[in-house]
Amino acid sequence: MDFDLTDDRRMLADTLGRYLGDRYGFSERTRIAGSEEGFSRTSWQDLAGLGVIGALFGEAAGGYGGAGFDLHTVFEQLGRSLVVEPFLGTLLAGKVLEAAGGQQALLDEVIAGTRLVTAALYEAEGRYDPLHVGTRATAREGGYVLTGGKAVVPQLAAADVILLSAKLEDGLALFLLPRSAPGVTIREYGFVEGGRGGELLLQDVVLDADARIGAGHSAQELIEHAVAAGIVALASEAVGIMEFARDATLDYLRTRTQFGVPIGKFQALQHRMATVLLEIEQARSATINAAASLGGDRLSRERAVSAAKFTIGRVGTLVAEEAIQMHGGIGMTWELPLPHYAKRLTMIDHQLGDEDYHLVRYIRLGEAAGAEAA
Amino acid sequence: MDLNFTPQEETFREEVQHFLAERLPPRTADKVRTNKRLTRDDLVEWHAILNERGWLAGHWPVEHGGPGWSVAERYIFDYETARAHAPRIIAFGVNMLGPVLIKYGSEAQQKYYLPRILDGSDWWCQGYSEPGAGSDLASLRMSAVRDGDHYVLNGQKTWTTLGHYANRIFCLVRTDPAAAKKQQGISFILVDMNSPGIEIRPIITLDGEHEVNEVFFTDVRVPVENRVGEENHGWTYAKYLLTYERTNIAGIGGSVAALDWLRRIANQQMQDGRPLARDPYFAARMARVEIDLENMKTTNLRVLAAASHGGAPEAESSMLKIRGTEIRQELTSLTRRALGPYAQPFVPEALDADYNGEPIGPDYAAPVAAEYFNNRKLSIFGGSNEIQRSIIAKTMLGL
Numbered sequence: 001m002d003f004d005l006t007d008d009r010r011m012l013a014d015t016l017g018r019y020l021g022d023r024y025g026f027s028e029r030t031r032i033a034g035s036e037e038g039f040s041r042t043s044w045q046d047l048a049g050l051g052v053i054g055a056l057f058g059e060a061a062g063g064y065g066g067a068g069f070d071l072h073t074v075f076e077q078l079g080r081s082l083v084v085e086p087f088l089g090t091l092l093a094g095k096v097l098e099a100a101g102g103q104q105a106l107l108d109e110v111i112a113g114t115r116l117v118t119a120a121l122y123e124a125e126g127r128y129d130p131l132h133v134g135t136r137a138t139a140r141e142g143g144y145v146l147t148g149g150k151a152v153v154p155q156l157a158a159a160d161v162i163l164l165s166a167k168l169e170d171g172l173a174l175f176l177l178p179r180s181a182p183g184v185t186i187r188e189y190g191f192v193e194g195g196r197g198g199e200l201l202l203q204d205v206v207l208d209a210d211a212r213i214g215a216g217h218s219a220q221e222l223i224e225h226a227v228a229a230g231i232v233a234l235a236s237e238a239v240g241i242m243e244f245a246r247d248a249t250l251d252y253l254r255t256r257t258q259f260g261v262p263i264g265k266f267q268a269l270q271h272r273m274a275t276v277l278l279e280i281e282q283a284r285s286a287t288i289n290a291a292a293s294l295g296g297d298r299l300s301r302e303r304a305v306s307a308a309k310f311t312i313g314r315v316g317t318l319v320a321e322e323a324i325q326m327h328g329g330i331g332m333t334w335e336l337p338l339p340h341y342a343k344r345l346t347m348i349d350h351q352l353g354d355e356d357y358h359l360v361r362y363i364r365l366g367e368a369a370g371a372e373a374a
Numbered sequence: 375m376d377l378n379f380t381p382q383e384e385t386f387r388e389e390v391q392h393f394l395a396e397r398l399p400p401r402t403a404d405k406v407r408t409n410k411r412l413t414r415d416d417l418v419e420w421h422a423i424l425n426e427r428g429w430l431a432g433h434w435p436v437e438h439g440g441p442g443w444s445v446a447e448r449y450i451f452d453y454e455t456a457r458a459h460a461p462r463i464i465a466f467g468v469n470m471l472g473p474v475l476i477k478y479g480s481e482a483q484q485k486y487y488l489p490r491i492l493d494g495s496d497w498w499c500q501g502y503s504e505p506g507a508g509s510d511l512a513s514l515r516m517s518a519v520r521d522g523d524h525y526v527l528n529g530q531k532t533w534t535t536l537g538h539y540a541n542r543i544f545c546l547v548r549t550d551p552a553a554a555k556k557q558q559g560i561s562f563i564l565v566d567m568n569s570p571g572i573e574i575r576p577i578i579t580l581d582g583e584h585e586v587n588e589v590f591f592t593d594v595r596v597p598v599e600n601r602v603g604e605e606n607h608g609w610t611y612a613k614y615l616l617t618y619e620r621t622n623i624a625g626i627g628g629s630v631a632a633l634d635w636l637r638r639i640a641n642q643q644m645q646d647g648r649p650l651a652r653d654p655y656f657a658a659r660m661a662r663v664e665i666d667l668e669n670m671k672t673t674n675l676r677v678l679a680a681a682s683h684g685g686a687p688e689a690e691s692s693m694l695k696i697r698g699t700e701i702r703q704e705l706t707s708l709t710r711r712a713l714g715p716y717a718q719p720f721v722p723e724a725l726d727a728d729y730n731g732e733p734i735g736p737d738y739a740a741p742v743a744a745e746y747f748n749n750r751k752l753s754i755f756g757g758s759n760e761i762q763r764s765i766i767a768k769t770m771l772g773l
Binding site: 001002003004005006009069253254262270271274275277278281282283284285286288289291292307310311359360362366367 | 375376377378379380446652654657658661662664665666668669670671672673675676679680689690692693696697760762763764766767768770771772773
């Protein structure tokens with residue numbers, strides 16, 4: 001066993017951390033998160049130039065990494081600086097493109113930062129289940145007609161190309177949709193923690209036959225695999241955020257004086273903080289387990305990512321709430337960075353399935369594993 | 375980043391598994407698995423089997439009779455023995471006093487006592503806690519007054535685990551009542567339990583069992599050469615002892631075995647026409663603790679990896695103690711709940727392995743509630759979980 005990062009990954013972490021420290025400080029982040037697009041095209045170009053987008057994909061797909069611990073390295077740094085750039089949509093859509101094959105030109109542009117993709121996999125009716133798809137695709141001469149809608153898609157309005165799932169007569173299928181196609185309506189909005197997303201409405205959208213991707217694969221498997229990568233990414237981002245919240249809270253407990261002593265002298269706070277510290281370590285372990293599982297067999301991978309998302313949801317909420325509580329009144333202010341980290345941490349539980357969803361999923365996968373073993 | 379053990383470590387794991395299959399007495403393993411009472415002979419026999427293989431004192435250096443294991447090998451040994459339902463090694467001689475003697479003992483003490491720990495000539499017990507000194511151990515009052523080349527001991531020790539099996543006790547005693555700080559003025563002394571003036575009385579715990587004792591000392595004379603290290607420096611040695619055993623503090627192997635046991639019971643207990651394990655609420659409680667345990671495995675390995683790089687992480691080992699015991703307590707709590715009404719009938723004789731009576735309810739039911747109550751101790755002993763939280767906070771805050 002070895003819990004150290006490889007030299008390459010440590011270098012990636014250092015490079016990314018240094019860039020974000022220099023160019024993505026909290027006031028710049030605040031400006032970007034509240035900007036019209038909700039991210040910065042300049043930063044995105046810079047990050048592409050540093051190889052950060054490429055680190056999410058394997059060498060066969062034109063990237064420089066793509067393994068669970070590459071995602072872990074990148075997203076932990078993104079979490080520490082509370083980055084709002086369109087990484088999640090890029091990862092989800094890119095992982096499908098990578099596994100489906102046949103889309104190298106688009107992937108090259110994605111990795112270069114010149115074209116933006118996002119993934120529209122969830123629907124209002126399906127809540128957190130990406131395999132619950134009501135959007136319909138009908139085959140017709142030379143292509144398909146799509147009707148339906150997708151919910152809370154990250155960076156929807158900025159994406160040049162939208163990867164989406166739809167139900168064909170013979171099962172689930174995946175399509176690439178140009179944002180500007182006729183019949184596409186986008187209702188755009190800001191997120192409570194900064195950044196932007198949108199609702200996608202499709203009304204008789206006509207697509208060419210080659211808009212369908214991954215026809216030789218199971219769409220379920222492509223989606224499941226991409227979501228697993230997305231969960232490793234979100235869990236790692238959450239760990240980075242938790243470490244910031246931990247450091248900020250420890251610092252506050254050391255320096256804030258009440259009743260003539262630093263408030264960290266009070267046992268009621270000490271013991272709560274000790275629990276927070278312990279839970280963060282458990283969350284990091286869950287994330288490591290999930291990152292290690294990405295290359296493994298389906299059942300162990302899916303159990304590990306559900307275990308991680310459950311843990312991150314449970315611990316993330318605890319850390320966010322406790323950090324605000326221990327900061328007291330100042331923790332309620334817009335001015336302080338901490339509550340913005342707490343908001344993002346809380347909202348991570350609302351992406352790709354929350355604590356409760358993944359606990360139930362973990363149990364069902366366990367029953368499936370038991371049935372397989374029997 | 376690699377969560378796997380090395381091929382050499384996996385070979386060692388197989389070696390341990392093979393040894394356990396060959397040498398762990400099935401009767402003893404069965405008692406551990408089903409939470410039946412272990413006798414002194416069961417424990418002595420298991421120590422002897424391990425000692426014969428050179429595996430009893432996993433923490434000791436080779437020159438004192440240890441196997442020279444890495445932290446990973448120690449972890450593997452602890453994990454595999456627990457999963458195979460071996461009894462826990464009685465820690466007092468092997469894992470507590472042994473390392474203190476190796477670090478602070480005189481050559482004569484090492485030569486005399488260490489082999490006797492290994493070959494079972496001595497069974498040690500621990501004289502730390504007193505009625506007025508629990509979590510606040512440094513406030514201990516048992517006095518040792520110098521009289522020529524002897525100390526004369528007066529006072530009381532308590533919570534002495536398996537003291538009724540022991541022939542020796544290591545004690546923290548106050549040699550300088552006038553010291554400026556209560557941590558100063560404490561000495562570490564080795565005492566023969568057969569000395570005149572020692573009286574041992576059982577404490578019966580809430581499960582009806584005799585595991586711990588009170589030990590009374592009245593004018594007990596102990597030769598000065600039985601002091602370990604320097605006079606009035608005992609607190610340093612005591613702390614070393616308390617923080618020494620880290621690899622197994624989370625008890626992962628034992629919790630994995632306890633989870634298997636819980637699953638078996640939850641699959642046999644029926645509720646609403648299906649196994650309890652399929653009841654959504656009970657399944658959720660089991661899944662929560664299972665996930666916590668999976669995370670804990672990795673947390674434990676991360677701490678071990680850091681320790682093998684030379685770190686001696688005090689806060690981390692407190693985290694392992696807290697969550698390790700919380701997990702184990704939750705598992706015994708769920709096992710108790712799984713039994714439903716049959717947690718209540720209590721037949722103490724049924725906890726003996728040779729009991730022949732008809733079981734009341736399922737045959738696995740008898741020890742479950744008692745085991746749950748017994749395991750409440752986990753969050754109290756070895757530094758209560760509240761003390762551990764204070765250690766974590768103070769280490770991290772530096773206040």
